[in-house]
Amino acid sequence: MKRRHFLASLPALAACRSAQDPASLASLPNLRADDRTAAELAGEESEWRAVQDAFAVDRSMVNFNNGGVSPSSEPVQESLKRLTAEANGAPAYVMWRLQDKRREEVRTALAELLGTDPEQVAITRNTSEGLQICQFGMNLERGDQVLCCDQEYPRMINTFLQRSRRDGIELVRFPIPVPLTDPDEVVRRFEARITPRTRVLLVSQVINLTGQFLPVDAVCALGRKHGIAVIVDGAHGFAHVPFKMDELDCDYYATSLHKWLSAPFGTGMLYVRKERIGDLWPLMASSESQRADIRKFEEIGTYSLPLVLSILDAVRFHQRLGTVNVHARLTYLRERWAQRIEGDPRVRWNTDRSPGRAGGIANFGIEGVDTAALQKHLWEDHRIYTITIRHRGVGTDGQELPAEAPLQIDGLRVSPSFYSTLEEVDRFGAVIENVLEHGLPA
Ligand SMILES: Cc1ncc(COP(=O)(O)O)c(C=O)c1O
Structure with missing residues (x-):
């Protein structure tokens, strides 16, 4: 193949054009251009459904450890696949001469x-x-x-x-x-x-x-x-x-x-x-x-x-939503489960949830309930994925506290994402309510 033809056939050239035109993002609401406030938009399900649909995540489980690492949306995954395929056509040329x-x-x-x-x-x-x-x-x-x-x-x-x-x-x-x-x-x-x-x-x-x-x-x-x-x-x-x-x-x-x-x-x-x-x-x-x-x-x-x-x-993708709206939505989701259980005096909050002091992540423990056992129950009986946090830290003298010292933090870290659904949040809230009422299953 003549060099000119070879270059013209490289999909990377087309990629450089098509990436300018993210048509697949067009299905998302343009929340940044919306007149409503972030607080109003946070509970607007019809808007967030399109966001949820853009994530091909495994909905047979509830992933509430997005703080660890988050999935990419479909448009992002598609782009990565396309660019990777193009790069593999002629890596040194495509990556270093075009993509770079x-x-x-x-x-x-x-x-x-x-x-x-x-x-x-x-x-x-x-x-x-x-x-x-x-x-x-x-x-x-x-x-x-x-x-x-x-x-x-x-x-x-x-x-x-x-x-x-x-x-x-x-x-x-x-x-x-x-x-x-x-x-x-x-x-x-x-x-x-x-x-x-x-x-x-x-x-x-x-x-x-x-x-x-x-x-x-x-x-x-x-x-x-x-x-x-x-x-x-x-x-x-x-x-x-x-x-x-x-x-x-x-x-x-x-x-x-x-x-x-x-x-x-x-x-x-x-x-x-x-x-x-x-x-x-x-x-x-x-x-x-x-x-x-x-x-x-x-x-x-x-x-x-x-x-x-x-x-x-x-x-x-993020700019269609705007950080202010993402933050408000995450706060809304957090409060949706947190307010269900906050009235119970056995719930110990490790996160101050006052406005502006936390977003999508919160951590709580339940007096008399072992945190690791609660996490196991959520996962094994309900396919809800969270993590146990146990932290002892240092004393005021800066020295590591001994193993017999009480933990500073003993709780479940819960992190839904902006692609999480209300149904998932409610399922989690219902399990915790049930544990508060009946304890963990024997
Ligand atoms: C506060 C904080 N710093 C640093 C890191 C390290 O992040 P990464 O593993 O993406 O480098 C994490 C990971 O969870 C984190 O929570």
């Missing part, structure tokens, strides 16, 4: 959703990678201190603990109240531990154990006041919590796109404030000429461009 050109579109789309300049946005594989770029890439010296609460994600704590064994930095952890009814208490606890040796504050936008939102804006302001860098773990924040990065005013922010954005598995994003890029070392080496370029964090060898480009479809 569109990577900047992804960066721009993500930056727009995040509310910042694309030159501060790197595409990564997940939150862990983005955060570790910051945690390992900052210049820290023996004796420098890092502060965080003890409910940070274990991998991120382990990253700093490893750095502490290797480089002699000190990780100072502290407990925070459960449930967190006064968010300012977190800021006070950070501030009380700041010393002349404090270099970094690590804070989650949403605690993974409970779904509790933390006052990250106030922690960023605290860092700025003291000249201390702030790393925000946004694993559960992006596409879940309405916020704009430039208003948050943080130094480093990492998230996974396979959680609340429902992008393909193994996609993430890292924000680094422009002035901080030059001094942050990438995990994999890049050239000196890239020193101040956000793209240096993407020098990771061969990986899937189809995966990266499919992020665009997930962004477009």
Whole structure:
């Protein structure tokens, strides 16, 4: 085949055009253009049904662990399949000569959703990678201190603990109240531990154990006041919590796109404030000429461009809905099951559900009912998938609490998604009501 004919036959060329025209997204309601408020739209079933239908999930089970990892919608899966097939036609040519050109579109789309300049946005594989770029890439010296609460994600704590064994930095952890009814208490606890040796504050936008939102804006302001860098773990924040990065005013922010954005598995994003890029070392080496370029964090060898480009479809899907509406819907679903059981005094909330303090995720335990047994009952008898959270943490002295100390958190973490149905939420609520009335089956 002549080269010209070969190129013309490559489906990738067509793909570059068709991806501009996401016709399959047209079935979704355009909630962002709707005159109704987010609170009104949250209970508008006819609108959300089209969203539910766009997810080909296994409805023979109820998946309420979307906080772990979320499914992609059909349009996103279709795009990934199509782009992968095209790339396999001639990988080195299609991925590196054609598809790679569109990577900047992804960066721009993500930056727009995040509310910042694309030159501060790197595409990564997940939150862990983005955060570790910051945690390992900052210049820290023996004796420098890092502060965080003890409910940070274990991998991120382990990253700093490893750095502490290797480089002699000190990780100072502290407990925070459960449930967190006064968010300012977190800021006070950070501030009380700041010393002349404090270099970094690590804070989650949403605690993974409970779904509790933390006052990250106030922690960023605290860092700025003291000249201390702030790393925000946004694993559960992006596409879940309405916020704009430039208003948050943080130094480093990492998230996974396979959680609340429902992008393909193994996609993430890292924000680094422009002035901080030059001094942050990438995990994999890049050239000196890239020193101040956000793209240096993407020098990771061969990986899937189809995966990266499919992020665009997930962004477009999300933009039909809007983060404010997604947040309101998730809050609505959470309250639908939570209000059924909140009147029972045996229900212990590990999440403060006051407005604006949590979204789709909540955590509760039942006095006298073993959490793991409750989770087993939900799964084995009702095919409802949740997870048990048991967390002991550290004492006020920052030391790990002994095994005999009471747990800080012992409860079920429940995370429906915006594609979950009311019937699924009600089925879950009914099971818990039944357990409250009759106990677990023998
Ligand atoms: C708060 C938090 N940080 C980081 C991570 C790591 O995310 P990933 O496994 O996508 O890198 C998670 C995962 O659930 C998380 O909840």
